[in-house]
Amino acid sequence: MENIKADLISKIKSTFENVTEKDHDGNRLDFYVNKKIIPSILTHFKVNEGFIHLSHISCVDWLEEGEFEIIYILWSPKDKIKVFVRTRVERENPVMPNIDMIWRQANTYEREMREMFGIEFEGLVGEKEFVLEDWEGMPPMRRDFDTEAYADETFWHRPGREDAMDVREAIIERSREEIPDFAKKYSR
């Protein structure tokens, strides 16, 4: 396993520039790359290195750093290795290259990321609406989207349940028991 990983790292580093790697325990290997080479490096993995299965594409919003991180997880049935290809894209007007010509299912992931994070994929085909309907506000999976404010604006509380607005207060009033401080802190 270690030999295969070392071999793979040297092959990738000799083929692509500005690639850094991180070797994890077990069968996992991470590569940090620039977003421009995503289609070429993924094609290389699929065609030349036997990583024929695209297991997952995920997106993480690093709000504090002003960036989205996009992670492509590939699996090689031959070598039994998982490769994470990681790239970053700025949060302001994010644009990523499209890879659905390499794996067709990437189309679904990209449509979802476009809708949930507001990331544009160059030349992505497919209906704009995926899960949400008539959504015009901020893409909801972004970290700065306030779910509670959205719920308060969009929905209303059922009348007759005013005392249940703050559950903890209602419990204290009814039972006259003290609620521990940590419970107060973590409720609501």
Place this chain on the structure above:
Amino acid sequence: MREKATTLYIGPQHPGITGNMMVRVKVEGDTIVKATTEVGYLHRAFEKLQEKRNWLQSFTLMCRFCVPETDPMEELYARAVEAIEGREVPERAKYIRVMVLELARLASFMLWYGGQNGSLGLYTMGQWSVGDRNYILDLFEELTGGRVYHMYIWPGGVRRDLPKGFEKRVLKTMDYLEKRLDDYDDLMFDNAIFKKRTQGVGIVDKDKAIEHGVVGAVLRGCGIKSDIRIDEPYEVYDKLDFIVPTQEGADIWARALVRRQEARQSIRIIRQVIDMMPGGPVYNKIPNPQKWRLPKGDAYVRVESVRGEVGLYAVSDGGLKPRRIHVRGAAYVHAITLLEDVLVGENIADVSAIMNSLGTCPPEIER
């Protein structure tokens, strides 16, 4: 003369659809020329909610991702958290987890038997298999208190040890189900209607499978031997003896044969696990959940469910709450790009049979 094309909406509420989703099909006569999957009827924003809850609170949402199979999701979450934190799991808990996962697989196979036959109008099978599934749910109720949602496999092990004499009751149920599976064969695989409706229908060949990232029984049904339990063994699957069946037909019939054999393999695994199960503790206690911080890091783990590979990508930023939880369901890949491709050229009447065969589970797509 070219027939005029009509657009039909199958779902979101339709007995043949495996949940709340819609397939918009353009048909010429009875033949589909274009299909589009539309989802959005079941979006509950679980992944967003989990970012707002602490690590233990967000665990309770996991089993609700896909109703027919709840335990693989719990297993994923538990293993992802353990991988990030480096928490050890007691040996006995690993065996119990495998037993629960295989019981869950069996229960899910029973639902599939019913769904696959029901989609072709053969309703007797559904009544038999869903009835027999209740015996497995009874076992779950005894073990966990819940029939469908268990919340039993959690970070650090399992929630409680097996009740007294539980193993015997599991083995007794297995003996019963093994006999019943033979009855199912007579009803399903010796049935001329089932053969005629499934052979050569819904073909996913090797090239298409790799192009679309297909997993599970659909992949094994086209001759590719692939199973997470063998490829990337988790818990104690590397110590167990079982086979991964494959078929060459690549149609609904081939996938049904694969699942038929897999159900028997699950019974075999459960017997082995009970035989090999060691004693000892079942739970490596987690700290106070309100103050439970995971170190910075991420993990991607996978489990083989009845529908195929399910994965979970979890990210921790060192805080009390998950930074990101992202589930990769088997249906996410199967029910959109693949289904739209496979349906072209098929008959309208076969839509729901194909959906059942591909393991479509809409809640897993929207999450």
